[in-house]
Structures are given as C-alpha cells and as structure tokens.
Amino acid sequence: MSIELGLLVNIFNELSRMGLLNVSHISDVVNLTGATTDYELQVGQIAYISFTDATQVPLHIATPNNSYYELHVIPSNTGGTSGGTDGNVFLYPNNTTYSGAFYTARLTRDGSRFAHDCPQSSAFIIGRAFSAITAWITNRTQYKNVRALIDYYGISNSYPGLRAMSSDWCDTTTEWTSLGTIVFPQSTSGEILVFRAR
C-alpha cells in the first residue's frame, strides 16, 4: 500500500494544528557551546552558546549569502552602574576586523543625556559595556547590516542605557561566510541565541 507524501504532510499538519502532535521542541536548538568548527544553521534552527568570563565568544556559525538571523545576547553579569568598561561590543564578521569598513548610526538615551552619532569602526558595533542585546542580521554580499536594540549597564549613568543602532559593513564584494566572533570590552558571562529566519 502506498500513501502520497502530500497526504502524509497534510495529516501531520492537521494533527499539529489540533495540538495532538507537538513538534515545537524537535531538534530546532543546536548547542554550539564549545564548538570548534563552524556549523551552518538551517532556516528555523536556533543556535545556543553559553559563555563565562569571556572577552571573545566565537559563534561558530557558517553563514551563506542571502541569509538572515535574529541574535539575542543575554548577559548574566549582575545589574548595576559599575563593573563594566565603557567600550563597544563588536561582532567581528568572519572572525576578523576590516579597518574602517563599518559605520554605525546610533540613538542613545541614558541617565545623563540623549545622544546621536555615527562612528566609523572596523567591525559591527552591537552593544556597550554589559548589554542585553536583540539584533537582526542581514547577510547579502552586496548589503550587510546589523540592527540592534540594547539595554546597557555596568557603567555610570546606565542601568538602563537605551541604544538603538544600525551598523553597515560598507563593502559590497567581500563574502561573509562565518557569522563571527562577539568581542566584549570586559570579561562577560551569559548566553547567546541565534535564530536563522532566512
């Protein structure tokens, strides 16, 4: 007896819709903590990385052209207005820097003032000091961008420090093949989630 694949898919989807078949937890999370080689996330998969007292966290995620991700950095350093270093959190694409190739438009409001700027840098800027970060990453060779909404702390006038930013890699030919390494301005602990949406 043979059953058409389409019919099986319809039955599967209907059972899932009715709540009789829960597929929400099946193999969609890939633990990359301690990974030593890059893993290419598939659309719908989530990478999980735990880190402790690190200044550099390689994501070990291979990324193809025309992909799109949602990144969450969830710090576990204690909240406060001290203990951090007032510097940027970077994402080094391909685990390296490209001198002066990035610009980041930023809006900031903390306990002292509102500010807006657009600094040049050698990697994507995605945070400041200790930061809770949600970021959206576009990887097209002709357009490479990271947008982020962060709440930073660990330095004066923060806790909360609100910053929204859009960081462009102003290069239309270099291929972005490894999602990269997150570089913190001080030793940082926490967890990272990366969801591939496209």
Next chain:
Amino acid sequence: MMRKFKRIDLTNATEDYFLKVGEEAYISFSDATQIPLRIATEAGTYYQLLLISSNQGGMSGGSGDNLYLYPNNTSYTNQFAGAQITRYNPTTGYYTNWWTTEKAFWLSHPFCNGFYYITNGAVRELRGIVDTYGRPTAYPCLRLIASTWRNNATPWTILGTVVSPVPISGEILVRRLK
C-alpha cells in the same frame, strides 16, 4: 522569533502557569485596566512579549498617563528606571527623550502596540519598540524603550500584570525564548 511556538491560552487562567521554552502564552483582554499575565517566572528566563492592540486608531481615547508591567503583580516605589526616545506625529513635529525613576517596568502610554524583550536574571530589564496612539500627539508615535528594575534583592517570581490608566483591548503573546 519566527519559530513555531506551542500556544497556551491563559485568557481565563486563575493560577500562574510556568511557561516552558518554546511555549507561547496567549491572553485576550477587553476594556481592561489590569491584565494579569498569569505566568510564573524565575531567574534565568528570557521572553518576547507582543502587545497587539485592538483599540481603534485615532488621536483620542488613549492617555498620557503611564502603561506599566507590575512584576509580581505589584509596584515598588522608585525601584525602576525607564529610558525612552520618542518621535511624535506630524501635528506636533517634534521628538523627545527622557530617563526617569519609576515604580514598575514602564511600557509607554496607552494605546500602545509593539513588542518587548524581557530578561529575568542577574539583570532584570525589558527593551521594546512600540507605536503609541489615541492621543493628539500620537498616531503614529514611534517610541524606543528600555526599562530596568534597579533592585536585585527581590525575587521576580510572577511575570506580572499590565496596568493601564484607561481601559484597553487587544491580545498579548508572551513567548519564552530561554
């Protein structure tokens, strides 16, 4: 996140439910000033909250008073601070920003439609992007928000209650991401 979540309808829940990673709480509300989420929480969790308003679009009916999330279903005088950057609609043509102490997590002003990310851990905070409407200065009104509980001593065990100064209607989705 656009992953598939298992939906748990907490609209008429009478007890707190401990949401698991990959689950999505759904709460529908109508003309309410207090919306208990009925979600138990603990340190080390992380959520996405979508506030989907169904109040009619316009420049009236809302309020300039604050919309809050009361953690543990209560407020804590001056234990919170909120930062925001706002661009109002063309009739006012200006933007503003502030950083103030608060009694709970500050979500914006009603009516309010948007999303937030919520961290319950060594730092307790939320960040969001919302559209505020229902006021002469809004419709649309873009607002970026960060709000932090600046006290680490009190355990956060119940995600809390959304408290509005005027009745609001809509739906809330709470997705546990970690």
